[in-house]
Amino acid sequence: MTSSIRSVIRGVGSYLPAKTVTNEELAKTVDTSDEWIQQRVGIKERHIAAEGEFTSDLAAAAARAALDNAGFAVEDIDLIIVATTTPDYTFPSAATLVQMKLGMHHGFAFDIQAVCSGFVYAVATADSYIKNGMARRVLVIGAETFSRLLDWTDRTTCVLFGDGAGAVVMERVNLAEGEPERGVLTSALRSDGRHWDKLYVDGGPSTTGTTGHVHMQGPEVFRHAVGKITDVVYATLEQSGYTVDDLDWFVPHQANKRIIDGAGAKLGLPPEKVITTVDVHANTSAASVPLALSVAVADGRIKQGDLVMLEAMGGGFTWGASLIRW
Template sequence: MTKTRSIIRGVGSYLPEKILTNDELAKRVDTSDEWIQQRVGIKQRHIAAEGQYTSDLAVEAAKRAMAAAGVTPDDIDLIIVATTTPDYTFPSAATLVQMKLGMHHGMAFDLQAVCSGFVYGMVTADSYIKNDLSKRALVIGAETFSRLLDWTDRTTCVLFGDGAGAVVLEKAELADDAPEQGILASALRSDGHHWDKLYVDGGPSTTGTTGHVHMQGKEVFRHAVGKITDVVYDTLDKAGYTVDDLDWFVPHQANRRIIEGAGTKLGLPPEKVVMTVGEHANTSAASVPLALSVAVADGRIKSGDLVMLEAMGGGFTWGATLIRW
């Protein structure tokens, strides 16, 4: 007997060249490098260039993930782009990625779960693979979140940045007695009653405009740590593991205080928590794969490690997925 598993074959990421530092931001709004680093742990963020779109960032990350996996676009049959900032209302950013990769086959679509988007995308691709709808998927988190910001609002503009991360997820048939590998278990949640705690005040059906980000920061923080730990414990229970079994925790890179709070509540030592928020700020759906890419590239995450991915975003949405590397 065999079991179907979705295995990560390659990881890649991309950050735009332009860097906006805290000191530069302090010239625009009433803030300071010290205040930002102390409150949220962010040193800088990357900003997409004029004429550089979400699909462009996604393509760069996808190319790097495919290179790491040793595959080409011909080998991909599914593209999922998790994003809140697509190039257009339609078509999807994913179909534009498909076009820019020179693909005329397979399927492509966007997934909107804000900061949880990449985790939702991983779970969706895993389901497609296990139901014989895909053999090899590109799951991408990509954002040009800077284009949703009110640059006069110091409560939000200091928090976010642009970027993209991607993985190649491949179907594998493993013998029942073979060593574990791939996605082992996942948990997804949402509760729309909290929509107004983190939202954008625009859209095609309401204002016909893009709008800007609004956030009740204290309320988001209050909910975040509890919801994060909830899905982590649920996912571990499904797979028959405990927190002590984890080698790495790769959370959504929202801000340092939330990450540290979740790690403390879970009882995880700081050295097991991957944190990259200082270098790129909150990149929404791109943040988990960006952090994952860094930890794989620097050798922290290696074959056989047990890795938990987790995210929470507007909606509220939240989720986690457990992977044997």
């Protein structure tokens, strides 16, 4: 009897900093309003990490929650991948700090930097490590303290982002012929560096020696987003033999409600199949997809057997999608 190797998601977890900042609070410091922000991007509030609370802290908390949800101990994990744009330090990686904070002294750990697409890139990477036999169980984490890249006097960017972390545990499973389908079915990843200056941070070790702040050409990002999102969604569906109608859930990057709505409409997906958390989380970059995933699993919408599409687009530009049988 033949079998196929699949990377099955065994558990999900999340962590959000305690502090929230509402639109009304932002309106006291920059020229904006709750109505303007909600109309433009659909955000009501965002979570902001406390002083002394770092990306690795958020990531470790989400990882513990995912391990608990999966019923695994840290000793069961072979690999940690952290998708982040805001590591604690230039080096070492946030992943090695998470490894330390979890008390894991075996296996290996590294970061992935694809900005908002990072978690989808990390899922595809973990899937490859599992299928080539280098890891059996992988912690995949998206974690950001994006608030520390913001110019809080720039109303075009500071209203958009928040902090948080989400995680999944992926496990190698040998599915026997005839067994129900499970796990990551296929992924599609893309990038195009020609668009780097449409969404970037004006700093770094090799350029300015400083962290820098986020800069964005909003209309240009929006113009590219919907087309690129639908491109990778259709690519993964084509590779797997499924259609949009087969999808139970669409879990997009939570950048902006207009982009989410536009992509859903272009794909022909009914709004009730689209998981949306941007209103209460804002754009948490690499953390947004696993945070949305965690909410939808916890409230019972996503359940075993469902066909789930993850999708994200970020600076670079980078974009990608993963099709998963839950």
